[in-house]
Amino acid sequence: MLISEAFAQATNGAQAEPNLMSFLPLIGILVIFYFLLIRPQSKRAKEQKSMREGLQKGDEVIISGGELGRVTGAGESYITLEIAPNIEITVLKSGVQTLLPKGTLKSIDAGKSNKALKNSKPQKTSDAQESSNEGSNVTATNETQKESSEKN
Numbered sequence: 001m002l003i004s005e006a007f008a009q010a011t012n013g014a015q016a017e018p019n020l021m022s023f024l025p026l027i028g029i030l031v032i033f034y035f036l037l038i039r040p041q042s043k044r045a046k047e048q049k050s051m052r053e054g055l056q057k058g059d060e061v062i063i064s065g066g067e068l069g070r071v072t073g074a075g076e077s078y079i080t081l082e083i084a085p086n087i088e089i090t091v092l093k094s095g096v097q098t099l100l101p102k103g104t105l106k107s108i109d110a111g112k113s114n115k116a117l118k119n120s121k122p123q124k125t126s127d128a129q130e131s132s133n134e135g136s137n138v139t140a141t142n143e144t145q146k147e148s149s150e151k152n
Helices: 020-053 105-152
Strands: 062-063 070-074 078-084 087-092 096-100
Touching: 020 096, 070 105
Parallel strands: none
Antiparallel strands: 062 070, 062 096, 070 078, 078 087
């Protein structure tokens, strides 16, 4: 035979017992996970929960869909949110993502109205010019249609 027989090493009947040093890397990894992942996440969840419980009338919030609004009423698990003048929606408290500082919505509204005013002035003049041009085009089209109908 080409392969010689292998014999198992004889032991005295005692197996090597796992000691604390063999578990030390595993314990270290668990401690790192706790301090880097689990603890900060539970801290954020606790802050989020206390923020949602503390919602009251007049608070400005962002909900999970991205809508901004002012709280007009708060119940146990629902809030009423005004997202535009005279437009209110009912939302679950758990849908509230962020509490905004007071006055944030006013600063955003002011930015929109200034843009609308700036954009509307040039458009009005160009709209007036386009409508006068369209009127002359319509008359020219009507005249050409009359001429073509007279030929037939």
